[in-house]
Amino acid sequence: MTWDIRAYRGPDDATATFDVFQAAVRQTASSVYGPDQVDAWAGPARTDLSDWDSRRREASTLVAEVDDTVAGFTDLLPDGLVDMLFVHPRSGGRGVARALLTATMRDARARGLTELRTLASRSAQPTFERLGFTVVAHRPDNTIRGLVVPNVEMRRLL
Numbered sequence: 146m147t148w149d150i151r152a153y154r155g156p157d158d159a160t161a162t163f164d165v166f167q168a169a170v171r172q173t174a175s176s177v178y179g180p181d182q183v184d185a186w187a188g189p190a191r192t193d194l195s196d197w198d199s200r201r202r203e204a205s206t207l208v209a210e211v212d213d214t215v216a217g218f219t220d221l222l223p224d225g226l227v228d229m230l231f232v233h234p235r236s237g238g239r240g241v242a243r244a245l246l247t248a249t250m251r252d253a254r255a256r257g258l259t260e261l262r263t264l265a266s267r268s269a270q271p272t273f274e275r276l277g278f279t280v281v282a283h284r285p286d287n288t289i290r291g292l293v294v295p296n297v298e299m300r301r302l303l
């Protein structure tokens with residue numbers, strides 16, 4: 146398997162990253178959240194991805210390509226928040242998230258940031274822990290589209 150980490154290009158990347166998001170939530174995260182929570186998090190199927198595309202561009206999104214196909218993505222907001230980290234289940238467990246977070250940490254240091262923060266799902270918490278993040282707060286009441294979907298706040302010094 147060969148992979149490449151590169152900057153988000155859009156608009157083709159909008160479709161590819163949205164598909165990764167849907168598959169990661171509906172398949173991978175369904176092992177730790179119930180069907181209603183998964184539906185709330187995944188949200189509606191979208192035909193117009195212009196808002197999604199804008200948000201990915203504004204968030205300095207990094208994309209992982211595995212064998213020339215988009216397999217995952219993450220991002221980095223100016224205040225050090227890693228808002229998104231999703232890997233397609235067909236490429237899961239092979240180090241794609243590790244490669245994405247490692248590249249993000251490098252970019253963050255280059256920007257002069259001293260700490261990263263994330264709001265990690267129960268699915269992603271072990272991955273963030275492996276990459277040096279620690280839980281600073283439990284968020285049992287986190288709500289998405291009116292449904293409680295607990296997560297944790299995590300931080301990592303750079």
Ligand SMILES: CC(C)(COP(=O)(O)OP(=O)(O)OC[C@H]1O[C@@H](n2cnc3c(N)ncnc32)[C@H](O)[C@@H]1OP(=O)(O)O)[C@@H](O)C(=O)NCCC(=O)NCCS
Nearest residue numbers: 169231232237238239240241242243266268269271272275
């Ligand atoms: C979380 C997610 C991004 C991980 O992607 P991935 O590419 O499968 O992760 P990696 O293969 O890079 O694993 C990274 C490290 O975490 C470890 N890890 C992953 N899941 C683990 C688990 N359940 N228990 C212990 N360690 C785990 C891996 O062993 C690996 O460590 P290593 O590199 O030292 O061997 C992916 O499962 C996903 O998209 N989940 C659903 C969506 C989600 O919750 N996104 C986060 C929103 S905040």
